[in-house]
Amino acid sequence: MTTNSWHSILVIYLASLALDWSLEMGIHLEKSAYLALAGNFLRSNELSKVIDVVKEMVKSQHSLGVYHGAMLIHMLGFGRRPSLAAEALDLLPDDQKGLSAYTALMDVYISAGSPEKAMKILGEMREREIMPSLGTYDVLLSGLEKTSDFQRETSSLRKEQKSLVASTRFREIVHVEDKICM
Incomplete structure (x- = not known):
């Protein structure tokens, strides 16, 4: 695998980890953080994760x-x-x-x-x-x-x-x- 491939995998993993951690801890993120997560998931074609982010955005009243x-x-x-x-x-x-x-x-x-x-x-x-x-x-x-x-x-x-x-x-x-x- 190339360095870019590893970097992309790491970014997706960290974005998933950040979302899961905020859900588990009951922490509502800032709107810009939700948009950044959604953008990462869109770019990596993790489209069901995008919906998860939007659901959390709505729950957080963003x-x-x-x-x-x-x-x-x-x-x-x-x-x-x-x-x-x-x-x-x-x-x-x-x-x-x-x-x-x-x-x-x-x-x-x-x-x-x-x-x-x-x-x-x-x-x-x-x-x-x-x-x-x-x-x-x-x-x-x-x-x-x-x-x-x-x-x-x-x-x-x-x-x-x-x-x-x-x-x-x-x-x-x-x-x-x-x-x-x-």
């Missing part, structure tokens, strides 16, 4: 934030772990389960070849009265166009997207989450 939450969902999906991405969404407080987090999870499901789950997430999002952005439509349409099972939904989504484009031209205020999903 917030991932809208951006980090959506990025985490996206990265877990990129690691081909859609179930962990869905779990990450569930761990977010309701006020952070917004447009960017839902769009990220839809992208995960589309990438995993499960457009029906992406459509279910769209339904949940609409039930919470969160309106899709142009980026949300792009994600859905790119995945649904590859399958013949959702032709009616694809047509409907395309009409909604065109309507949103027309109304967005006259909108003066663009929300942060809309910018993230563009």
